[in-house]
Amino acid sequence: QTVVTQEPSVSVSPGGTVTLTCGLSSGSVSTNYYPSWYQQNPGQAPRTLISTTNTRSSGVPDRFSGSILGNKAALTITGAQADDESVYYCAFFMPSISWVFGGGTKLTVL
Amino acid sequence: QVELQESGPGLVKPSETLSLTCSVSGVSISSSIYYWGWIRQSPGKGLEWIAIIYYSGNTYHNPSLRSRVTISVDTSKNQFSLRLTSVTAADTAVYYCATIPWYYYYMGVWGKGATVTVSS
Numbered sequence: 001q002t003v004v005t006q007e008p009s010v011s012v013s014p015g016g017t018v019t020l021t022c023g024l025s026s027g028s029v030s031t032n033y034y035p036s037w038y039q040q041n042p043g044q045a046p047r048t049l050i051s052t053t054n055t056r057s058s059g060v061p062d063r064f065s066g067s068i069l070g071n072k073a074a075l076t077i078t079g080a081q082a083d084d085e086s087v088y089y090c091a092f093f094m095p096s097i098s099w100v101f102g103g104g105t106k107l108t109v110l
Numbered sequence: 111q112v113e114l115q116e117s118g119p120g121l122v123k124p125s126e127t128l129s130l131t132c133s134v135s136g137v138s139i140s141s142s143i144y145y146w147g148w149i150r151q152s153p154g155k156g157l158e159w160i161a162i163i164y165y166s167g168n169t170y171h172n173p174s175l176r177s178r179v180t181i182s183v184d185t186s187k188n189q190f191s192l193r194l195t196s197v198t199a200a201d202t203a204v205y206y207c208a209t210i211p212w213y214y215y216y217m218g219v220w221g222k223g224a225t226v227t228v229s230s
């Protein structure tokens with residue numbers, strides 16, 4: 001069974017840059033897994049930030065960017081703001097036509 | 111714009127069947143560019159993909175839930191539905207419906223979610 005690994009918690013200073021990563025237990029991440037990223041605030045539905053590795057969804061500020069870093073998918077926030085404090089989930093599309101989600105990273109801005 | 115809204119009972123007894131409907135507005139459910147999906151989130155936990163369906167009826171399921179899940183589409187009502195049989199407390203979760211833009215393979219627009227509790 002494929003496991004997706006994310007940092008449980010990360011902190012960043014206001015105005016700083018932070019990178020969250022997302023790995024696959026089965027090996028290296030590539031664009032073929034169509035990495036996507038979602039932001040979720042307490043009591044709310046997830047909001048789609050990034051699809052197909054690095055495509056920002058409509059209305060998502062350009063301080064959010066997606067990439068492949070080494071053998072992982074990555075979400076970078078450049079110039080973090082207080083309202084970026086949230087839980088971030090990544091997901092991969094698997095060849096078997098299924099999706100696996102990471103356990104989420106709680107981002108603290110302080 | 112595309113909007114999705116989940117509806118259904120908030121409380122289901124153990125061993126019974128959970129049924130939810132997702133009403134779609136702003137786009138035809140017969141659109142060729144979307145699959146339609148269900149995702150759930152157990153209390154305090156992460157996200158779990160359940161199943162997706164195309165307007166033609168083509169479906170894909172999470173293997174871990176396949177034997178208990180039925181996903182269906184009603185093009186006349188612009189809705190799609192989820193049935194999960196033989197529920198237990200482990201099925202207590204917030205259930206989300208979402209668009210799946212095909213060939214891009216991600217959850218695009220999400221509904222607000224429906225909380226379902228399994229309890230006697």
